[in-house]
Amino acid sequence: MEKFIKHIGSAVPLRRSNVDTDQIIPAVYLKRVTRSGFEDGLFAAWRSDPEFVLNNPAYGDATILVAGVDFGTGSSREHAVWALQNYGFKVVISSRFADIFRGNSLKGGLLTVILDQSDVEAIWLAIEADPTTQISVDLESRSVSYNDVVLGFAIDDYTRWRLMEGLDDIGLTIKNSDSIDIFEKSRPNYKPATLPIRV
Amino acid sequence: MAKTLAEKIWDEHIVRSAAGEPDLLYIDLHLIHEVTSPQAFDGLRLAGRKVRRPDLTIATEDHNVPTQNIDQPIADPVSRLQVDTLRANCAEFGIRLHSLGDKDQGVVHVVGPHLGLTQPGMTIVCGDSHTSTHGAFGALAFGIGTSEVEHVLATQTLPLARPKTMAINVEGTLQLGVTSKDIILAIIAKIGTGGGQGYVIEYRGEAIRALSMESRMTVCNMSIEAGARAGLIAPDQTTFDYIKGKPHAPHDFDAALAYWKTLYTDTDAKFDVEVTINADDLEPFVTWGTNPAQGAPLNSHVPNPADLKDDEARGAAERALIYMGLEAGMPLKNIAIDTVFLGSCTNGRIEDLRAAAHVIKGKKIASTLRMLVVPGSARVRLEAEAEGLDKVFIDAGAEWRNAGCSMCLGMNPDQLAVGERAASTSNRNFEGRQGKGGRTHLVSPLVAAATAIRGTLSSPADL
Numbered sequence A: 001m002e003k004f005i006k007h008i009g010s011a012v013p014l015r016r017s018n019v020d021t022d023q024i025i026p027a028v029y030l031k032r033v034t035r036s037g038f039e040d041g042l043f044a045a046w047r048s049d050p051e052f053v054l055n056n057p058a059y060g061d062a063t064i065l066v067a068g069v070d071f072g073t074g075s076s077r078e079h080a081v082w083a084l085q086n087y088g089f090k091v092v093i094s095s096r097f098a099d100i101f102r103g104n105s106l107k108g109g110l111l112t113v114i115l116d117q118s119d120v121e122a123i124w125l126a127i128e129a130d131p132t133t134q135i136s137v138d139l140e141s142r143s144v145s146y147n148d149v150v151l152g153f154a155i156d157d158y159t160r161w162r163l164m165e166g167l168d169d170i171g172l173t174i175k176n177s178d179s180i181d182i183f184e185k186s187r188p189n190y191k192p193a194t195l196p197i198r199v
Numbered sequence B: 001m002a003k004t005l006a007e008k009i010w011d012e013h014i015v016r017s018a019a020g021e022p023d024l025l026y027i028d029l030h031l032i033h034e035v036t037s038p039q040a041f042d043g044l045r046l047a048g049r050k051v052r053r054p055d056l057t058i059a060t061e062d063h064n065v066p067t068q069n070i071d072q073p074i075a076d077p078v079s080r081l082q083v084d085t086l087r088a089n090c091a092e093f094g095i096r097l098h099s100l101g102d103k104d105q106g107v108v109h110v111v112g113p114h115l116g117l118t119q120p121g122m123t124i125v126c127g128d129s130h131t132s133t134h135g136a137f138g139a140l141a142f143g144i145g146t147s148e149v150e151h152v153l154a155t156q157t158l159p160l161a162r163p164k165t166m167a168i169n170v171e172g173t174l175q176l177g178v179t180s181k182d183i184i185l186a187i188i189a190k191i192g193t194g195g196g197q198g199y200v201i202e203y204r205g206e207a208i209r210a211l212s213m214e215s216r217m218t219v220c221n222m223s224i225e226a227g228a229r230a231g232l233i234a235p236d237q238t239t240f241d242y243i244k245g246k247p248h249a250p251h252d253f254d255a256a257l258a259y260w261k262t263l264y265t266d267t268d269a270k271f272d273v274e275v276t277i278n279a280d281d282l283e284p285f286v287t288w289g290t291n292p293a294q295g296a297p298l299n300s301h302v303p304n305p306a307d308l309k310d311d312e313a314r315g316a317a318e319r320a321l322i323y324m325g326l327e328a329g330m331p332l333k334n335i336a337i338d339t340v341f342l343g344s345c346t347n348g349r350i351e352d353l354r355a356a357a358h359v360i361k362g363k364k365i366a367s368t369l370r371m372l373v374v375p376g377s378a379r380v381r382l383e384a385e386a387e388g389l390d391k392v393f394i395d396a397g398a399e400w401r402n403a404g405c406s407m408c409l410g411m412n413p414d415q416l417a418v419g420e421r422a423a424s425t426s427n428r429n430f431e432g433r434q435g436k437g438g439r440t441h442l443v444s445p446l447v448a449a450a451t452a453i454r455g456t457l458s459s460p461a462d463l
């Protein structure tokens, strides 16, 4: 996983709330068995509308998505994260994310930043007034800044450290396989197993 | 210290905890399907890792599979590739798989309980948000993403932050014709799609204890639609009786039972939040909008967005009515339906089919609509056929299909056309969920059956 320390880029305003993962990437795009190429399915239904904000060339270079409240609700599909990343987004800002989506994004290295709704509104206004506005998202100082505004955001120390080091969770857990071995020895034998098959 | 049920299960599964880090939680059962697993297996191969506990893992084909002509190769090449990839992965890593044609193939959340693999006090995960279904047994069960699927395959554990706890007390008694689907739709309408955010919900109260296992699964299934991490119900005699005799029920049933009986929220334990609703007041409930919280009693009207005080909710309602092609103020019962879908992990179990068949028996479905009946699993289908339910549906003019997710998400050919309107027993009415441009009203199996007969949204009381 790539290290995330600081990202500077332009941003696109997605003035919608409750954007569920079926909107981020419809189920028909989930049939691939690889991890790449999902950008074509991103917001597929909305992108057929020429008025949709992602179709506005002024936001063509955006790497930060600034979305309405409750972004990423619905299905647990991680393809939603890959679609955003494959399209080129590095950061999503919203005042509230669905839990599973946020978990998926932070595991995959897509930084989800929670700001107050009033701050999100202010960013929308700024990037609508000037789509080239550069937004800096700094994980080290846990802050978002643009123009003269500096906004702090919260993220737990562990996730921050993992993202800044670019570490994948599995490798970290395997370092603790001793504790897993010990735990397994204490599991009661009435717990079910799928094998051997019983009918 | 007094603990809630969710806290008890959590604490019993901690492999490792360290200050400032998420807990490392042991996973008792990992369910797999074709859509969210291929990239996880790929990751294992790339890193040269094995599946740590194939014996705690089980796979089934459900999201993509056709519900007709299942003896022939899957027509859509991309779906076929996903299913073939699952088969190859399970063979390579030694994982039990129930393929199309097998009697235990079906929607992953119907198969686990049916096999008796879902038991109280377990931690259960699956790369599917409706894993919360298994919480009906007093298990801590939640949906995970594909990276987490890979993590569980490799280590049988997951690093997780401890959730908050919420109690939803459903007091009183349900009226005749009101089901657990109506309970959960009413709860979601009350607390909203984000109301359960960050919480594990424990459903409690007299009305919950009176529910069968199937009905409890319907409630827990839709916890995710309220934004919750998981939903659970303390196990009781209903739970124990359901598991007894299932293929994977514990050999040492008494030892298991002694443990299961410790699984309840201590009387002096505190939930972070408590919500109470009264079952006596509930009526059949349907959705009118494009998220599961946009619902109302069937006997009421399409709401007027102008009456909503909250700007966000008003905007969402306005958009939803345009998408749904509905006028504010029209009686919900006047809404004409094109397709009735009876199935999914919410309401595709034997009890759901029985309830709908009971309403339909001896009648014909309206000539203006089609009805798809899709059993949740092949075993449910066999059970239904043994009881003659298939005949009831076929004689009424409905289509009797093979098991799978089908029109719940429209990844297979079972989809709505643009503008087509469905009454669906599934769990999501998002824009395009059941087919691009399709319109979905979420309903209970009883409402689905009555609607199929009358052609407009209806309850059995209208027949």
Ligand code: SF4
Binding pocket: B062, B063, B107, B108, B109, B128, B130, B344, B345, B346, B404, B405, B408, B409, B426, B427
């Ligand atoms: S039936 Fe629907 S909700 Fe359930 S697992 Fe399948 S697609 Fe998901």
